[in-house]
Amino acid sequence: MPCPTDLPETFIALRPDLIRLARRIADNETEAQDLVQEVLLRLWRRQDEVRRIADPRAYARAALRNLYRQSLRRAPMLGLDAAEEPAIEPDVFAVLALSDLERAITQLPNDQAQLIRLVATGESSPRRLALRTGLPAGTVMSRLARARAGLREELGLAPGAPVSALM
Structure with missing residues (x-):
């Protein structure tokens, strides 16, 4: 992994790993791509903080999982009688x-x-x-x-x- 001071290269190197993780947890390819893009954008916005992170890969993977969980919590909930089985x-x-x-x-x-x-x-x-x-x-x-x-x-x-x- 490149030095955290080389953030564009670090983000490029993180993307394939994040895509693999997102594809495993997301419902479809579009959602996986959106999750990865959103995580990378959030990291980009916090460049100064990201430079101080010892392991950007672990941080990005955790951020992706957290973003996915947040999206599940924000999803509209069906009434108990409308849901046949749990979505996940x-x-x-x-x-x-x-x-x-x-x-x-x-x-x-x-x-x-x-x-x-x-x-x-x-x-x-x-x-x-x-x-x-x-x-x-x-x-x-x-x-x-x-x-x-x-x-x-x-x-x-x-x-x-x-x-x-x-x-």
Whole structure:
């Protein structure tokens, strides 16, 4: 990512990532494009603040999600008798977060991804993971720490942020 002082280049670099995210959460391509355009315009208007942001990608992704959620709240509400079913499935954001997480896991080195997948299946004891993989417990713990740090970075979370921050 270019230096935050090169804002036009930073915004150009952010656009493809924002488009992918918007396409996953928006109802259609037009809405996705509108969301991305609005986020980039808002960032442009706040150039001085954006220059001080350590991770513009994470900030822009969060801004896009927030803008989408705001649009849902502003949408006209139907009466309970007029709505056949919810417009958005209740767990759509959890499903999107899991999709983002799975994509991020595939970006990890294989040794780290293997351990994270074992943890995801319920194996959380470093000693048991070490026995299962044949690695020393210290190696397991350090690889898990690097994997978690990599996932936080890839998902735009703050260092040490809990998993619940994905939602």
